[in-house]
Amino acid sequence: SHGELLFDGKDVTNLSTQERNIAQVFQFPVIYDTMTVYDNLAFPLRNRGVPEPDVDRKVRETLEMTGLADMAKRKARGLTADQKQKISLGRGLVRSDVNAILFDEPLTVIDPHMKWVLRSQLKQLHRRFGFTMVYVTHDQTEALTFAENVVVMYEGEIVQIGSPAELFERPKHTFVGYFIGSPGMNVMPVAVEGRSARLGSQTIELPGAPKAGITGAIELGIRPEYVRLGASGMPVSIRKVEDIGRHKVVRASFEGRDIAAIIGEDEDIPADPKIAFDPAGINIYADSWRVEMGG
Numbered sequence: 020s021h022g023e024l025l026f027d028g029k030d031v032t033n034l035s036t037q038e039r040n041i042a043q044v045f046q047f048p049v050i051y052d053t054m055t056v057y058d059n060l061a062f063p064l065r066n067r068g069v070p071e072p073d074v075d076r077k078v079r080e081t082l083e084m085t086g087l088a089d090m091a092k093r094k095a096r097g098l099t100a101d102q103k104q105k106i107s108l109g110r111g112l113v114r115s116d117v118n119a120i121l122f123d124e125p126l127t128v129i130d131p132h133m134k135w136v137l138r139s140q141l142k143q144l145h146r147r148f149g150f151t152m153v154y155v156t157h158d159q160t161e162a163l164t165f166a167e168n169v170v171v172m173y174e175g176e177i178v179q180i181g182s183p184a185e186l187f188e189r190p191k192h193t194f195v196g197y198f199i200g201s202p203g204m205n206v207m208p209v210a211v212e213g214r215s216a217r218l219g220s221q222t223i224e225l226p227g228a229p230k231a232g233i234t235g236a237i238e239l240g241i242r243p244e245y246v247r248l249g250a251s252g253m254p255v256s257i258r259k260v261e262d263i264g265r266h267k268v269v270r271a272s273f274e275g276r277d278i279a280a281i282i283g284e285d286e287d288i289p290a291d292p293k294i295a296f297d298p299a300g301i302n303i304y305a306d307s308w309r310v311e312m313g314g
Contacts, residue, residue: 026118039118042111046124048103050110052096056087059095060109067114081113084144101133108141112150119151126161138165159199163187171195187242188300193307196240202268202279204302205246209239211303219274221253226298227312235306243268245300246280248288252295257288 024032024039031039050059060081064074082088085105090098095106104125111120126134142165145152156162162169163183171179171186171194178192179185183199190196196204209216209223216223216239223239248255248269255271255278262284269280273294280294303310 031118040114040116042114042117042120044104044107044111044120044122044125046127048100048107048128050095050103050106053094055092055094056098056106057082057091059106060113063110063114077113077115081109084112084148085109086140101129101137104129104137112144112148117150119153122152122154124156125154126156134161141165159201163199171198189309190240190302191309193238193240193304196242196302200242202243202281204240204242205278206238206240206304207273207276207278209237209303211237216303218276221274223253223296223301224298225303225312226301229303230311230313233303233305233310238304238307240302240304240309241296241300243279243281245297246278247295247297248280248282248286248292249295250289250291250293252293255292255294257292260288 022032023030026039051062054062057078060078061074064077065071069077079088082091085108087102087105087109090102095103098106107125111117126137129137138161141152144150154161154165156165163186166183168180168182169186170177171192173192173194179190179195181189181191186195186199190199190204193204193206196206207218209218211217211225211229211233214225214228216225218239253273255273257269257271258277259270261268261270264284266284267282267286269282269288271278271280271292271294278294282288303312
């Protein structure tokens with residue numbers, strides 16, 4: 020890899036890790052079991068020679084911030100996994116000179132309910148104190164609920180940077196379409212001519228024509244939320260209906276291809292079902308990359 024790394028406009032590319040002042044919170048809590056919660060938080064400050072009155076002030080602020088104030092005198096070894104991970108978080112937050120906090124899948128060992136609680140607390144801390152947080156996860160739900168901007172990587176390459184809404188509505192790469200959303204985007208090979216796409220015997224109207232000539236493997240992508248199921252449109256064969264509770268996921272076969280549609284919990288499925296695509300949800304891809312469409 021190559022390039023420059025800047026923090027607030029300052030080039031830190033050639034600085035050591037310590038000089039960059041980045042705090043890290045790992046998948047498994049990095050704490051000292053024999054120390055109290057207080058001393059775990061104080062350790063990074065004492066290690067840097069911070070005066071003890073300042074250490075005490077910062078530690079007490081961080082204890083309140085992370086909800087650990089009642090456990091300050093307890094040994095870390097007797098705490099639960101989520102409490103230990105809060106200590107790891109506190110060790111990153113306690114330093115006032117931190118430029119950024121890197122989270123490397125920090126909630127992997129936490130049970131689902133506590134994951135939700137800790138994610139909410141992290142967002143509150145971010146809004147209140149403005150820490151720059153970089154959060155690494157393979158869980159799309161964590162990414163979308165936690166971040167203001169999401170960086171999606173595929174095979175070592177950044178394929179899209181954007182808000183959760185941008186990743187959902189306009190995936191720049193088919194991998195983003197698959198990865199974001201449950202179920203993921205429907206992706207089907209098509210032939211495109213002007214403002215229409217052809218799949219088997221069916222012609223699909225597009226919201227526009229490609230702005231430039233396209234070559235390579237051409238695919239149409241549409242999320243299940245934009246597939247309309249009703250009595251008119253293109254014929255499909257229903258394979259399975261999954262009742263999620265708040266909605267249903269209809270799995271069907273369309274021109275020999277698997278397709279998913281999301282319908283309301285109370286919606287009925289016609290005896291002779293057909294589908295239509297909402298043009299607002301259609302994306303066209305060439306060699307897996309989104310093609311810009313014109314009017």
